[in-house]
Amino acid sequence: MDAMILAAGLGTRLGPIGERLPKALIDVGGRPMIEHVARLLVEAGADRLIVNVHHHAELIRRFVDEHDLGAPVSISYEAERPLETGGGLLHARPLFRDHAAFFLANVDIVTNADLLAMYASHPENRLATLATNARESTRRLLFDSAGLFGRVDLRSDTRIESRPPAGDIRAAAFAGIHVVSPSIFQLMTERGAFSILDPYLRLAASGHEIGEYDIGDVLWLEIGTPERLEQARRAMR
Numbered sequence: 001m002d003a004m005i006l007a008a009g010l011g012t013r014l015g016p017i018g019e020r021l022p023k024a025l026i027d028v029g030g031r032p033m034i035e036h037v038a039r040l041l042v043e044a045g046a047d048r049l050i051v052n053v054h055h056h057a058e059l060i061r062r063f064v065d066e067h068d069l070g071a072p073v074s075i076s077y078e079a080e081r082p083l084e085t086g087g088g089l090l091h092a093r094p095l096f097r098d099h100a101a102f103f104l105a106n107v108d109i110v111t112n113a114d115l116l117a118m119y120a121s122h123p124e125n126r127l128a129t130l131a132t133n134a135r136e137s138t139r140r141l142l143f144d145s146a147g148l149f150g151r152v153d154l155r156s157d158t159r160i161e162s163r164p165p166a167g168d169i170r171a172a173a174f175a176g177i178h179v180v181s182p183s184i185f186q187l188m189t190e191r192g193a194f195s196i197l198d199p200y201l202r203l204a205a206s207g208h209e210i211g212e213y214d215i216g217d218v219l220w221l222e223i224g225t226p227e228r229l230e231q232a233r234r235a236m237r
Helices: 016-020 033-043 057-066 084-091 115-120 197-205 226-236
Strands: 002-006 048-053 073-077 102-106 109-111 128-133 139-144 147-153 158-161 170-180 210-214 220-222
Touching: 002 033, 002 084, 033 048, 033 057, 033 102, 033 109, 033 115, 048 057, 057 073, 084 197, 109 170, 115 170, 139 210, 147 197, 170 210, 197 210, 220 226
Parallel strands: 002 048, 002 102, 048 073, 128 210
Antiparallel strands: 102 170, 109 220, 128 170, 139 147, 139 170, 147 158, 147 210
16 A cells, blocks of 8 residues: 655744754654654555655655655655645655555654544545544535535634535544545646645535544644644653
8 A cells, every 4th residue: 555745844933943854754752753754654554655755855865865764765756945834745756556545644643543534434436534533623615414515714713615514524634644645636626725625625625525534532742833743752751
């Protein structure tokens, strides 16, 4: 099974440490973040890793060349600018095998979620399964009985619904990990830099199922700001 680690972000919210290092190489608990995520994916069955890079790309490339992450690693280089989650995935298309659903994971999370169970929960006819949890967040995904249908952002007071909801509505925070069917590549019409939520919501409106997997009350840490980085380091100590 393939797994892609999204590691091309600029890390601007991290301040000076994000300028010196890419998120992938920031140490938490004695390991760089890319190793935390890679080991989690390999334990869940990934036998091939794809890592997209832009910010300090050569540092990441050198690290994966010199360290064993548990599986072979291919690099997808975004030369001009970071292409965001959707654009980065599409840009890496030539590196994927087509025979099975794959993991897509942010490089800035530490978790002990059961990804093997998450992968097993993904039905063959579903386009994607998104890991969620019940933490406080200003950004939430909206699910109903048919799956994903919208999102809300409390910071900008925006709510987007791609179709009318059906049945009970559940709002959940995204936990940074997807299981995605390879059919997504034939269905993405977006180009350039774009969030993967754009095709998810567009395709949900046309009848494709994007479901959720609640990871439950497990360790979940994100290092996107200096405060969260320090919290993660304390927790891992």
